[in-house]
Amino acid sequence: MTKHLDFRIVPTDDGSKSIFHPLYKTLYHSHWGALQESRHIFLQAGLNYFIENSPTLPSSEIRIFEMGFGTGLNALLSLHWAIQNNNVLRYHTIEKYPVPLHVVNDLEYFKLLQDASNSLSQDDLLRYFIQMHQAMIQSLPTVMLHPNFQFFPIHGDILSSTLPSNIDLVFYDAFAPDCQQDLWTEALLLKVYQRMNPNAILVTFCAQGAFKRRLKKVGFHVTSPSGPIGKREITRAIKPPNGF
Numbered sequence: 001m002t003k004h005l006d007f008r009i010v011p012t013d014d015g016s017k018s019i020f021h022p023l024y025k026t027l028y029h030s031h032w033g034a035l036q037e038s039r040h041i042f043l044q045a046g047l048n049y050f051i052e053n054s055p056t057l058p059s060s061e062i063r064i065f066e067m068g069f070g071t072g073l074n075a076l077l078s079l080h081w082a083i084q085n086n087n088v089l090r091y092h093t094i095e096k097y098p099v100p101l102h103v104v105n106d107l108e109y110f111k112l113l114q115d116a117s118n119s120l121s122q123d124d125l126l127r128y129f130i131q132m133h134q135a136m137i138q139s140l141p142t143v144m145l146h147p148n149f150q151f152f153p154i155h156g157d158i159l160s161s162t163l164p165s166n167i168d169l170v171f172y173d174a175f176a177p178d179c180q181q182d183l184w185t186e187a188l189l190l191k192v193y194q195r196m197n198p199n200a201i202l203v204t205f206c207a208q209g210a211f212k213r214r215l216k217k218v219g220f221h222v223t224s225p226s227g228p229i230g231k232r233e234i235t236r237a238i239k240p241p242n243g244f
């Protein structure tokens with residue numbers, strides 16, 4: 001239970017909010033802007049790159065695994081993307097410390113997302129966002145939020161949980177290695193790699209040299225795209241077509 005923990009909301013420079021983790025004493029996002037960071041790394045360098053470059057598409061759906069559901073911002077952006085682009089996402093995400101609903105209610109991410117097609121109102125976005133968090137808190141196995149977006153919450157610890165398989169895209173969004181070293185080990189990266197499809201992609205904000213060497217040792221092809229505001233580089237790791 002995380003109800004008793006003090007999850008404090010903090011504004012970031014692009015006007016979007018983030019949370020300060022009461023146990024790890026760190027921010028969930030870059031202070032330069034939570035929304036710009038998530039969009040740049042996970043939507044542009046992740047989802048859009050995958051769609052534009054995957055040799056196996058078009059397939060009927062894209063299976064995502066997110067390490068660290070946190071505020072749910074990446075999940076909400078992905079839902080919004082799926083509906084706007086008319087793609088089907090199966091979104092698996094793991095969280096050890098779900099954020100209580102009274103904090104989630106104050107994040108107000110739904111106000112930041114414009115919908116060019118007018119197919120999604122802010123009320124719809126808020127409802128989907130709350131449903132995701134409720135499903136995570138209650139450890140529901142799956143929720144069909146929208147025909148384009150199925151949500152699979154895992155309320156647990158990545159180190160001891162069984163991870164979903166046949167993953168096309170990994171959003172690796174753990175706290176940084178200096179904060180949570182045990183979430184960046186070769187053994188854990190191998191566990192994730194083994195659940196990924198050939199040609200699947202892992203994206204993360206972390207660009208540390210030692211981390212990239214571990215990814216290569218596990219079998220990934222590693223690249224360093226440019227980062228969002230405040231960060232020179234990020235990491236995109238691709239599982240080879242013949243990866244086991």
Ligand SMILES: C[S@@+](CC[C@H](N)C(=O)[O-])C[C@H]1O[C@@H](n2cnc3c(N)ncnc32)[C@H](O)[C@@H]1O
Pocket residue numbers: 027028029038067068069070071072073074075094095096097156157158159173174175180
């Ligand atoms: C950088 S934050 C994730 C930010 C999130 N993706 C978002 O959009 O808000 C890292 C998350 O990992 C969670 N976490 C920490 N240790 C974990 C573990 N061992 N297993 C699963 N989740 C963990 C934290 O509680 C936190 O929510």
